[in-house]
Amino acid sequence: MEFKEITAKTVDEAITKACLEFETSSDNLEIQVVQEGTSGFLGFIGSKPAVIKVRKKVQEEEFDILKELAKEEKKEKKAPVKEEKKEPKKEMKPVKEPKKGTVTKTQTENKEVKPVAKEAQPKSEPRKPVVRTEEQVQQMKQDAEKFLTGVFGAMELPVEITMNYDKTADCLEIDFAGEDMGILIGKRGQTLDSLQYLTSLVVNKEQQDYVRVKVDTENYRSRRKDTLENLAKNIAFKVRKTRKPVVLEPMNPYERRIIHSALQGNKYVETYSEGNEPYRHVVVVYKGK
Template sequence: MEDYIQFSAKTKSEAITKACIELGTSSDQLEIQVVTEGSSGFFGIGSKPAVIKVRKKEEVSEEVEIEKMVESVKMDSIKPEKKKETPKPAPKPERAKEQKEIKEAREVKEPREPKEKAPKPVKEKQPKERPAKEKPVKEAREPKERAPKEKPVKEKPAKVTKPVEIITDPAEIKEIEERATVFLRDVFASMELGEVEITSKYNTADGCLEVDFEGEDMGILIGKRGQTLDSLQYLTSLVVNKGKNNYIRVKLDTEDYRRRRKETLENLARGIAYKVKKTRKPVVLEPMNPYERRIIHSALQGNKYVETVSEGEEPYRHVVVKLKRW
């Protein structure tokens, strides 16, 4: 009997292949013992090889195989065969003649007449008449009329908005402008924008504080579709209206962005209206802030063929342009 030879590789299958090549035989002719399965580790760290022990199986010669076949044939011949059932011998003619005479003598005797049994009287079962139970007739009740439950309607509290009043006091106007200017300078300093020229003016016609600023790289303050400018405008409005009884509208602008954006939205609205009229299918615009939605609504307010509605919740509220119903 040959001794086991040890082989190692990254995986068990690679180790078996290696053993087959070195021993010059196939895997079915080998006796294999797995010492370790092996592991890949974590990103190659701590990996362990697979280890197996192998030896060739004993070869059985042709003479031994022939002897085994002869032994199996001998064993089959030794097995006892089943005994064959021998047929019973036919009865002798003299015995058959005696049996025939006995049978005829029995037939000569008169057979006994069977006693006739009197038929049992059949009792006629009369069905018992059970008095039918009268089911009490239930009086049909009139369905009760239930008053529908009225769900209490929760009234949403109305948003309290401060009235917009035009300020005429010069001192108060100056104080409002200074509030906005100081706040914006602090914001620009924290953003490290450098020198930014801020000009503010209170419009006594509509009660709006208009603030404009100029400087280098103002695109940072505008942001994508004016989102940064709108956020800055909202914060400035909070600062200006803090502790005030009347609401003051604030409008921030730079590089004439508000006017250019208004023209862009108006052109967009007219193009969308033409598309809806031609295809007769509604078009959903991208989410916009309330100021930009008002521009779309006002641009198509007098259109004969399309109408506009706002749908969704903030900050995803958007305008839908659709065909008018006639």
């Protein structure tokens, strides 16, 4: 398979773009970095994009396993359902009526046992939805915009900030737009996560009830989620074949939940997390049928 050239603002973005285009994880791609991306003077003058060459690794083993999976599915469909043998009905012998005044064993067994009354437990009331006034929402937006404008001003990075408050999820959604958003994303979204955490601290400082803050740019969160779900499926495939555990790279809690959720219904593998933050990671192990 020939190499395909992919261009993006940073190498990480180019790799993510390649994963989406080839519909697989980076482990299954052969990647050659042709040119590192540079931001240039003031973030845009003389900037150069990152260029990589990518092609999918040839994996003959996967084709064989797919054949085996198809065979197993056919076997499961063709497997005859064993009929349960019906036992012959036993003839009921007439029961003699006991004499008056005698108590039989059956009568003593059929006495009703009064259940012990259980202690009444108070029902937990569902959490009431937070209702915020228009003034509170505007205050949140102003605090977030003031903080982020100061950060981007210090970075000398022109960024267009768009904010929307989701009443249903009680979440302040913030989106960035600009020429070089790869700087704000950082390696595997670490810079974006840091901005989200700091903005959340600033916004919730004046709030009585906690409000969620979600920071995104160029739909990175959704693209990252798709890449991780695809990675989880490929790792599960590998673990099922080799029956050896695979340790993934350290991830934040949000990304670990994506991996756990993607493989939750898999009958051949299971996942768990181990280690301490910020090096906590997911382990995928074989559990068999």
